[in-house]
Amino acid sequence: MQTIVSIPGMHCASCAALIHDISSEFLAIKKTDIDIESKRVTLEHDESFNFDAWKQEVEASGDEYTVHPVTA
Numbered sequence: 001m002q003t004i005v006s007i008p009g010m011h012c013a014s015c016a017a018l019i020h021d022i023s024s025e026f027l028a029i030k031k032t033d034i035d036i037e038s039k040r041v042t043l044e045h046d047e048s049f050n051f052d053a054w055k056q057e058v059e060a061s062g063d064e065y066t067v068h069p070v071t072a
Helices: 013-024 051-060
Strands: 002-006 029-035 040-045
Antiparallel strands (some): 002 040, 029 040
16 A cells, blocks of 8 residues: 655655654555655555554654645
8 A cells, every 4th residue: 555645844854864764663664755855755555554643753753744645
């Protein structure tokens, strides 16, 4: 399964590293692709992925981070 989100507050390599580190804590996430320029994160995950828990962790990690799901 795949989830794509926009995180407007993500603007540098340190931001991307933080998002990647948070994602690595979730065993259901198999792959994390981060595009700083477009401010999008693509998560490859299995069905047990808890999006709300991941979103909460990301948003709690920085004042500028708000997670917005992207629809195709």
